[in-house]
Amino acid sequence: TRSTRPQRLLRAVQKKAIKGDPQSVISTIDYFCRHSEWAMNVGDEKGVILDSVVCEVSPSTALELGTYCGYSTVRIARLLPPGTKLITLEFNPDYAAVARQIIEYSGLQDKICLVEGASGDLIPKMQELFGIKTFDFVFLDHWKDRYLPDIKLLEECQLLRKGSILLADNVICPGTPDYLEYVRNSPRYESKYFKSHLEYTKVEDGLEKSVFLG
Numbered sequence: 186t187r188s189t190r191p192q193r194l195l196r197a198v199q200k201k202a203i204k205g206d207p208q209s210v211i212s213t214i215d216y217f218c219r220h221s222e223w224a225m226n227v228g229d230e231k232g233v234i235l236d237s238v239v240c241e242v243s244p245s246t247a248l249e250l251g252t253y254c255g256y257s258t259v260r261i262a263r264l265l266p267p268g269t270k271l272i273t274l275e276f277n278p279d280y281a282a283v284a285r286q287i288i289e290y291s292g293l294q295d296k297i298c299l300v301e302g303a304s305g306d307l308i309p310k311m312q313e314l315f316g317i318k319t320f321d322f323v324f325l326d327h328w329k330d331r332y333l334p335d336i337k338l339l340e341e342c343q344l345l346r347k348g349s350i351l352l353a354d355n356v357i358c359p360g361t362p363d364y365l366e367y368v369r370n371s372p373r374y375e376s377k378y379f380k381s382h383l384e385y386t387k388v389e390d391g392l393e394k395s396v397f398l399g
């Protein structure tokens with residue numbers, strides 16, 4: 186049967202990127218998605234905003250919801266100080282299998298823990314599975330209708346602390362209206378919108394950065 190898009194993206198990385206060099210893995214994926222096949226990575230334009238927030242927070246504990254092929258996983262992990270852990274959740278086993286290989290190719294596997302499953306099932310198990318008390322940083326990039334229920338779940342499970350930073354992709358396209366309304370109007374969050382474009386296109390999209398106030 187025909188290969189899948191993630192498999193073709195992995196093949197491009199294995200062929201063109203330098204093993205152990207996260208930046209070359211990132212650049213190879215961006216080139217492939219611009220010139221061969223579009224794919225739903227956060228991309229280079231929004232990726233620069235993601236980088237700046239990760240550097241500013243310099244998290245000890247980080248959670249990514251939605252791994253896909255591991256592009257943003259590698260982007261985040263390459264900026265984390267030694268000894269920190271990025272936990273990334275992926276629902277689709279085929280995507281997870283490709284992401285594991287891309288993460289390994291980048292050489293960042295020791296900083297990353299990829300878990301397969303649904304966020305609604307896994308978030309309540311974070312303490313028991315990983316001994317995590319709270320997350321300093323959460324990157325939301327999974328089902329757009331799960332952003333709001335999942336931050337409420339993070340609050341209920343006491344996985345956020347005063348100052349925890351949430352960064353959400355695609356708040357305009359495909360859009361997460363209920364999430365935006367909540368974080369922009371809740372007294373428990375201080376929110377800021379970073380205008381950008383849908384990965385590899387001229388369509389408007391952006392990232393919403395929200396600080397949990399406790």
Ligand SMILES: O=C(NCCCCc1cc2cnccc2s1)c1cc(-c2ccc(F)cc2)cc(O)c1O
Nearest residue numbers: 225251274275276302303304326327328355358359
């Ligand atoms: O759907 C998107 N991402 C989510 C797919 C991941 C599903 C998961 C659910 C789940 C549940 N629990 C744990 C882990 C996970 S992973 C997505 C889509 C577009 C897009 C697509 C077409 C288009 F025309 C315009 C934009 C752009 C983007 O940047 C995206 O991120």
Ligand SMILES: [Mg+2]
Nearest residue numbers: 227326354355
């Ligand atoms: Mg996205």
